[in-house]
Amino acid sequence: MREDEMLVTSMKRGVDLPYAALALEAAKEGARAIDEHAAEFLQSVASKGARYDLVTRADREAERAIISHLSDQSPSDGILAEETGAREGTSGLRWVIDPIDGTTNFVHGRRDFAVSVGLESRDGIFAGAVVRPAHGDWAAAEGGLIYSSLERPMTVSSVKVNEALVAVGLCHDATARAFTLQQIVPALVSHVQDWRWVGSAACDLFSVADGSLDGYVGINLSIWDIAAGIALVKAAGGHCETVRAGQVDAFLAGSPEVVTGLKRALATL
Ligand SMILES: [Mg+2]
Structure with a gap:
């Protein structure tokens, strides 16, 4: 073994x-x-x-x-x-x-x-x-x-932000959803490799922790959406941080390098 x-x-x-x-x-x-x-x-x-x-x-x-x-x-x-x-x-x-x-x-x-x-x-x-x-x-x-339960150690990926596959999570507020699709996603797509919309912050943070997603951007989330996921991502070597992006709060997760890149992508909003 x-x-x-x-x-x-x-x-x-x-x-x-x-x-x-x-x-x-x-x-x-x-x-x-x-x-x-x-x-x-x-x-x-x-x-x-x-x-x-x-x-x-x-x-x-x-x-x-x-x-x-x-x-x-x-x-x-x-x-x-x-x-x-x-x-x-x-x-x-x-x-x-x-x-x-x-x-x-x-x-x-x-x-x-x-x-x-x-x-x-x-x-x-x-x-x-x-x-x-x-x-x-x-x-x-x-x-x-x-x-x-996975047959390998969990660790965040080590790609650069322009190679990153990033999931975006939407909140339930209609105005913030529109802002996310009209402003947040366009700001991200020019900085990352591609994006996904999975529909579960907990699943996305699990995926960041196992390296199958490189980053996550969740908009106006509740703490119960991300509490356990934060523990996973941090223990897998990642970083979590919430920043203000225009009219919404953006919770970011990924390797420290990817989170820095995501912050840069959202800083123009
Ligand atoms: Mg629920």
Whole structure:
């Protein structure tokens, strides 16, 4: 067995990363709930405002399963969850939960949706796990270490920004969506190799962390969209930063070199 394979094998146990392991357990509980309720989702799709901002019974049941697991295992921690909001804790730690990131993909039978469970302290996000049920894979990170179901170590790519494949994530606000398509994307495409619109920030950040995307630009995101992904990207050697770009906030992720290039591309707005 090669050294990197041994590292992957030993890291898969997650024994020395208790918060990453707990995030992963909780995210897998969420994925199990999604699986149980997948058949019912077509009867339970509702809009939360915009016609593309959807919630299903699977989102709610997954969130319930995640919170139940975390409340059992670490009851003094706070919770911030997309569908049910915030609960104060006493430990100084707060779990940040998106039970399904990419619900529109889920509803349409597309594979790019994820369960995202991040953990923040007063110093920011330091652990998290992303499970991609339809891909059958997962990754978890804590304090700069990362382990995953993939058969190779996770690391961000090392391409230059003009060779970078970059995903763009849209928010639900109509004005910001129009600005993104009319201003952000054109500003990016002249600096990068090409761009993709996947529809799940958690999946995009997983891909940045495994090197299959070189960068990510997410517009006016909520913290639950990116909390776990930040932990993955940073532990995979990447950098995350939010900058103002015209009338929107642009969350950037990638290698430090790619993030610098993305900032330069957006600086003209
Ligand atoms: Mg969601």
